Amino acid sequence: MDNEFCCVDEVLGQFFPGGCSLAAAAAAPPAAQQQHFDDDNNNKWRWCKEAADKLILEQTVRFKEDGFGVQFHPLFSYGTASVWGECALDELTRAYWEVAVDEVYGSSMMFGIGTRDALQTVPFGFVDLLGGVGRLGDQAYGLSHKGSIFHAGTSTPFCERLRSMDGPCTCTVGILFDGPSARIGFSLDGKWLGWAFQTVKLAGRVYFPMVSSTAQRSYFTLLQHRQRQTRSPNTLQQQCMDAMVEQMLRARGTELPSLGKFGLPKGMECELWHKWCKRVMHGRSPPVERNASTQTEEGDPKSAEPPHSPRKRKCPPARGVRHASGDLGPPAANPLQKMPRHYYIAQ
Structure with a gap:
């Protein structure tokens, strides 16, 4: 753990300046809390039901109607399951969210992030599902309720066992994702625990919030969450990328571009690729520019002719036979003239 911050309000003050503190929001009337919640979350996200269809069918998880709550193993527990959140996390994103659990118990309850893989x-x-199992453990980072952090199948002690500081049952775990510095930090009931991961793998990856549980009838509720991009869409860099996509579409149409030749950082290359895909799939491509070698003039018979139209082979014109004396004799007989029509070969 580190002592960089004393409480979550200091964290939010540094990474999300201008917002209302959690303490002030909690002390406000319920109507004001809801207004604050709505104002701070223009793009509110929930637990992703669409990515848990199989688990819902197997009755392994059950979502609350509003999407902010999820219950694991509502009938009985015989394994480990996890769900994703809807918030995309990349190297341009800073996000903070809190998850409340009714009771901390069982073999493993985890909080963290993971890719769709x-x-x-x-x-x-x-098992400790987020980062602790098999080769796919490289795709997730997680904190166990027992105080260890997991990634790529390895565990490291991080803090004491997660226990409620305010009551015997519930506790609230906060997760801070700082994409520009590739770090993940945690808090417990408003107290900052520290940075758990200092070198998150972000090149070409998109993460999502995750929770997992082995405990029967364990309930996770998504509380206040904040998110912002470190670069606004109207910056000079974004305008340059839009211009590059425009030029690629004009030059090569919808042909797949070769982005490696630009020598861009991996994050910018991925962002440029996403912009190109979005334009091709959801926008109209500008007309393709052709050079002089590919232009055809109007009225050119080549342009009117289909590219693969069959053409009949024509016989060479009959010519006279020149004798040794130099006189031009009668034309030689063309053997194909005596042939039936079907002997003409289509090319």
């Missing part, structure tokens, strides 16, 4: 469930095993 991260392991979602282990049907018959109680």
